[in-house]
Amino acid sequence: MKDVPNDLVSEAEPGLGAVEAGISRASEALLRQQRGDGHWVFELEADATIPAEYVLLRQHLAEPDDLELERKIGNYLRRIQGDHGGWPLFHGGGFDISASVKAYFCLKMIGDSPDAPHMARARAAILAHGGAGRANVFTRILLAMFGEIPWRRVPTIPVEMILLPRWFPVHIGRMSYWARTVLVPLLVLQALRVRARNPRGVRIQEIFAPRRLAWKRARSHKHPGWALFFNGLDGGLKVAEPFWPRTLRKQAIDRCVAFVTERLNGEDGLGAIYPAMANAVMMYDALGYPEDHPDRAIARHSVEKLLVIREDEAYCQPCVSPVWDTALTAHAMLEVGGEAAEAAAARGLEWLKPLQELEVKGDWAELRPHVRPGGWAFQYRNAHYPDLDDTAVVVMAMDRARDQLGLDARYDEAISRGTEWTVGLQSGDGGWGAFDADNTHFYLNNIPFADHGALLDPPTADVSARCVSMLAQLGETRENPRMRAALDYLEREQEADGSWFGRWGVNYIYGTWSALCALNAAGLDGTVPSVRRAADWLIAIQNPDGGWGEDCQSYKLDYRGYEPAPSTASQTAWALLGLMAAGEVDHPAVARGIEYLRLTQGEDGLWAQDHYTGGGFPRVFYLRYHGYPKFFPLWAMARFRNLKQGNAARPLHGM
Known part of the structure; x- marks a missing residue:
């Protein structure tokens, strides 16, 4: 303009x-x-997060390489890197650690050397902000699936919550539509402790802080009393989760699959939003659905429809x-x-x-x-x-x-x-x-x-x-x-x-x-x-x-x-x-x-x-x-x- x-x-x-x-x-x-x-x-268009997640999704599933598409996504991510070394959430915005961790992981996955100037600047910025361990919950779940952090570093979300009655205070029906569609397939991924295939064997331990940081103050949107209660509950769930009855766990996973399948929404995808759509694909994959199974295939196709591919750049829409x-x-x-x-x-x-x-x-x-x-x-x-x-x-x-x-x-x-x-x-x-x-x-x-x-x-x-x-x-x-x-x-x-x-x-x-x-x-x-x-x-x-x-x-x-x-x-x-x-x-x-x-x-x-x-x-x-x-x-x-x-x-x- x-x-x-x-x-x-x-x-x-x-x-x-x-x-x-x-x-x-x-x-x-x-x-x-x-x-x-x-x-x-x-x-x-959103930020660097979803284009980076798209590349990592393909590596999670060990799909055939599309080097030309990766090249274009890499060009896009390098162009929107901020002067601060990391990636912002919006044009001209400040450093965001979660977007930066995913963008760095994606660029390394497609072959950018950690010693390249743009990667070195990104790594320095991430470490200066506490390292990858300070990223948000969704980013830490991705890191856990790639084996970069243990699952215990992720809040416990028991898959059995899908079985709770509607009147229960913590019920998916009380959450927003986007939280519901993202969370339900994620419950399965966490219950199964899914591990990404990562055929290229790319790791990003270099962007983690060398020592564990002190306890992080609660987010400003949280009430101290409620946060203390739910954090204590999370600790209890981590202890109790291994002892859940297997029959109850299977029943819960089946209920999650039924929820997702009912709402698959054809080629427009679960919830018609990228995170839910990608989680649905990974859920079907984790449960052994073959690539040509109709539900998995249509879920995977819905993700492809979000791509914007230009002559020299590409990105994935939310x-x-x-x-x-x-x-x-x-x-x-x-x-x-x-x-x-x-x-x-x-x-x-x-x-x-x-x-x-x-x-x-x-x-x-x-x-x-x-x-x-x-x-x-x-x-x-x-x-x-x-x-x-x-x-x-x-x-x-x-x-x-x-x-x-x-x-x-x-x-x-x-x-x-x-x-x-x-x-x-x-x-x-x-x-x-x-x-x-x-x-x-x-x-x-x-x-x-x-x-x-x-x-x-x-x-x-x-x-x-x-x-x-x-x-x-x-x-x-x-x-x-x-x-x-x-x-x-x-x-x-x-x-x-x-x-x-x-x-x-x-x-x-x-x-x-x-x-x-x-x-x-x-x-x-x-x-x-x-x-x-x-x-x-x-x-x-x-x-x-x-x-x-x-x-x-x-x-x-x-x-x-x-x-x-x-x-x-x-x-x-x-x-x-x-x-x-x-x-x-x-x-x-x-x-x-x-x-x-x-x-x-x-x-x-x-x-x-x-x-x-x-x-x-x-x-x-x-x-x-x-x-x-x-x-x-x-x-x-x-x-x-x-x-x-x-x-x-x-x-x-x-x-």
């Missing part, structure tokens, strides 16, 4: 002719990227985002308007329609058995795990297309079922989580396995705001008790400075955009204190170049307020959409933001962005959505044009 000198950003309102030209170029570029069947999907990308791009195209853009949006919605999950009662139904399915997943298919965020965005796009394109009853049933499912999963506090209702068993974050602090899926402001936007767009008023409860939840979640936390996007800019759109849709304008404070916060944090930016470091636990960060196209678009939802289309900050987007638009009509503005797990896992700097800026510019023109044919919708 082009840099914009501060003195080139005018306070004057940009001419609508120039804005229109930018809209045309961006929409034409996005039209060219639409797939033949009508959908859009853009790359979804998952794919076609439903999310298609729904959001459809919104942008509907905002643009005109025959070509609206036809493209309609084709995208036609592609989305049959992906609605209407039959499978997923894990969410354990708490809400009487709710009918009706949601959409994030990926191509993930029948057991649709999510509220995608569902709300799809429903709003279909409702908007129904009105704007005169599609009559084309989407009535889909909208009705999606709304019914969304309403049915509202949590008791008035908000919505991403995948489940009332997934708020916070004590579970104290178990030793949960050192990442992301074991749960509680309600969050951004997802809740999307659901409020959907209900309001469909005509639900503030007098309805469920809407009142949702709005009260958003009011409680607003930060002292006027912003909202963004769980799934970085971060307070994302959350504030989401909440402002919801409040606007619900009929709350800039005279309402919460709206006014949020708009003032966005105006106050605008960068001198006219854009907005926020770093992934804003997720730190000791956050004390906004810290300046370089402007990005996607965060600028969110801020603009939020301010326009607050009724500030005529504010000079909006004019300057639009001018920033216009001046940074690339020759191809789109915007480049290396910074990560997507959230996976705060402080642990971040995402670079390659589509965000493509469709969000277009959406913001088109909305600005429409509002300035007073275009009643395209009113401000829920998003």
